[in-house]
Amino acid sequence: MDEAVLAAMARWPNVPEVFGWLGLDRRGRWRLRGEPIDHPGLRDFIARNYAHDERGRYFFQNGPQRVFVTLDYTPWVLRLQGETLLTQCGTPFAEAAQVLIDENGSVLLAGAGRQVGLIDDRDLPELLACLHDPAGQPPGDDAFEDVDRAQLTCSLGRRAWPVRAIRSSELAARFGFIAQPAD
Structure with missing residues (x-):
């Protein structure tokens, strides 16, 4: 501060x-x-x-x-700049551990501790191009119907993260934030 x-x-x-x-x-x-x-x-x-x-x-x-x-959704919103993920504050996002996709198709990154950031929708095409199945092939449309079973990986530069499903209703509790704070 x-x-x-x-x-x-x-x-x-x-x-x-x-x-x-x-x-x-x-x-x-x-x-x-x-x-x-x-x-x-x-x-x-x-x-x-x-x-x-x-x-x-x-x-x-x-x-x-x-x-x-x-x-509106998460405490952090992430933008891709090359292979770097920056928060809305302009700082690098804490070391990511996995990619999450919710039932609405929103793509998030879970970071160090309990941090989570939503990928800005303008960067989705670039990030989705980094997804692949266990054989190294781009996922088919059916892979997004059952993300966990598809065993997708997101590879960005030298980093690779597993891709998992999450329900949007579980996000705040899992990552310990309050989206609508009140007194």
Whole structure:
């Protein structure tokens, strides 16, 4: 976090928390009361001061005030830049362990600890081209009907991750985050 933010927190420790104003959409865009935040400086400030509490509620620390983030799906949205996966904050995603595909076709990466990030839909064609079956062949359409049985692997550069199915309703509990934080 920014030094100025840490100093403000120490100076004013009892500022009320804010809920329902700030959101993160499925493309990694910050939204204020539903409208995209277009100012690059504000987006960068939010990204530098984005964290979570012990309950799994993600927030932006705005000086002494904690502004909780409503998540459209996951706390992280990932973009591919070459062989690197970057979060919406512009930082590399923690070491990925597996690729997950939900019943709606959303593709996610499970990272170190309990981190999970949704792949931005604009990068899906590139990532899906990295999938292969045990024989090294691209998967057929039927592979996505039963992802676990298809035994797919996602190979990106020198890394290879198993591909597993997940139900979207299980995601928050499995990865310990609260998508709709409340007081």
